[in-house]
Amino acid sequence: MSYNNCEVNRLKILVTGGCGYIGNHTCCELLERDYEVVIIDNLSNSKVEVIDKIKDITSKDVRFYKGDVCDKELLRKVFKENKIDAVIHFAGYKAVGESVSMPLKYYRNNLDSTLSLCEIMKEFNCKKLVFSSSATVYGLPKELPIKESFPLSTTNPYGTTKLVIEGILKDLYKSDNSWSIVILRYFNPIGAHSSGLIGEDPNGIPNNLMPYIVKVATKELECLSIFGNDYDTVDGTGVRDYIHVVDLALGHVAAIDKLKKSNGLFTYNLGTGKGYSVLELVNTFKEVNNVDVNYKIVDRRPGDIAKCYADTTKASNELHWHATKTIEDMCRDSYNFVIKNRK
Numbered sequence: 076m077s078y079n080n081c082e083v084n085r086l087k088i089l090v091t092g093g094c095g096y097i098g099n100h101t102c103c104e105l106l107e108r109d110y111e112v113v114i115i116d117n118l119s120n121s122k123v124e125v126i127d128k129i130k131d132i133t134s135k136d137v138r139f140y141k142g143d144v145c146d147k148e149l150l151r152k153v154f155k156e157n158k159i160d161a162v163i164h165f166a167g168y169k170a171v172g173e174s175v176s177m178p179l180k181y182y183r184n185n186l187d188s189t190l191s192l193c194e195i196m197k198e199f200n201c202k203k204l205v206f207s208s209s210a211t212v213y214g215l216p217k218e219l220p221i222k223e224s225f226p227l228s229t230t231n232p233y234g235t236t237k238l239v240i241e242g243i244l245k246d247l248y249k250s251d252n253s254w255s256i257v258i259l260r261y262f263n264p265i266g267a268h269s270s271g272l273i274g275e276d277p278n279g280i281p282n283n284l285m286p287y288i289v290k291v292a293t294k295e296l297e298c299l300s301i302f303g304n305d306y307d308t309v310d311g312t313g314v315r316d317y318i319h320v321v322d323l324a325l326g327h328v329a330a331i332d333k334l335k336k337s338n339g340l341f342t343y344n345l346g347t348g349k350g351y352s353v354l355e356l357v358n359t360f361k362e363v364n365n366v367d368v369n370y371k372i373v374d375r376r377p378g379d380i381a382k383c384y385a386d387t388t389k390a391s392n393e394l395h396w397h398a399t400k401t402i403e404d405m406c407r408d409s410y411n412f413v414i415k416n417r418k
């Protein structure tokens with residue numbers, strides 16, 4: 076099949092977990108580029124209202140199947156009713172702490188959904204897949220910035236599901252090299268769509284830094300606990316590679332472009348290549364949004380590392396993608412989303 080620009084954008088992409096945080100931003104960017112989008116999501120960590128918001132932002136239609144990616148009969152129905160050209164597989168559980176206390180839940184959902192999906196893709200001869208992996212597969216990196224070729228290891232069941240799935244996909248490609256697979260290892264996605272219509276909306280008390288900062292700024296939570304200020308970093312607090320979720324979404328569009336052009340199995344870091352400390356993020360958030368964020372320093376969180384940021388050269392050279400949004404954009408858009416959607 077040849078792909079000129081007219082054909083390209085009529086491709087139909089199945090997005091599993093498309094109602095979730097990264098999925099819904101990616102659906103918007105695909106629709107803006109005239110891809111057709113079909114979503115399957117069981118709404119275990121998202122709300123159906125997101126579908127209307129995606130339609131409002133893009134003025135495009137999107138087909139939604141409410142259901143589980145582990146349900147092979149449902150997948151068959153989706154593939155029968157739609158000629159799917161490629162799949163982006165976001166669906167999965169992602170809370171590190173919960174994965175430690177409920178490992179079976181994580182292994183069952185993350186592995187079963189991927190196996191079921193790949194089996195049905197094979198059945199329908201759809202062999203182009205983008206998979207959501209994570210920087211967590213680098214475990215405790217010996218050096219920085221982190222390159223894709225670094226050794227892999229994990230420190231929790233969530234991370235192990237990602238590492239095992241990467242291995243499954245590598246074996247699948249080895250067995251049949253007509254597959255095209257892009258594994259994307261995300262660093263720390265934050266921010267929200269500039270419309271303020273979609274963003275990160277976790278239930279309960281957030282585990283991650285930015286949603287926690289936002290809830291302290293809006294006075295839903297009293298005080299941010301900063302986990303340690305005695306790391307070997309610029310100010311002693313942990314350093315991470317925060318990436319705007321819209322930049323991340325565009326990384327998926329670039330991955331789809333890659334799949335259209337080449338067969339193979341490719342792995343890329345998606346980050347900005349820059350690290351910011353917890354205090355730098357908090358201070359930027361306060362300044363950009365002109366709000367206060369109470370915080371206190373507490374003990375280190377078990378399992379945390381001092382610094383984590385990406386070498387993004389490979390994604391830049393091979394996907395022709397790089398992040399463009401600043402830490403200020405990320406802070407502004409995260410807050411804007413919550414302010415606009417406050418009940």
Ligand code: NAD
Pocket residue numbers: 091092093094095096097098115116117118119120121142143144145164165166167168169184188207208209210261262263264
């Ligand atoms: P999210 O929880 O917001 O989105 C995941 C979506 O998948 C949700 O809408 C949920 O309802 C759905 N889902 C889960 N299991 C399902 C199943 N079996 N069948 C159908 N739908 C199912 O998470 P997110 O932040 O958008 O993350 C998307 C992917 O990226 C996940 O695989 C996650 O592990 C990975 N990832 C996320 C981060 C991050 O910090 N957000 C970092 C690295 C990797």
Ligand code: UFG
Pocket residue numbers: 169171209210211212261262263282283284285287299300301302303312313314315353376379383
């Ligand atoms: N932090 C605090 N207080 C909080 C929450 C976090 O000080 O209430 C600190 C952490 O100690 C760390 C930084 O903020 O230094 C970022 O923590 P997050 O929990 O937001 O993110 P992590 O880097 O720990 O992990 C996230 C995802 C993982 C993913 C990883 C990829 O949760 O699933 O990014 O880099 F693998």
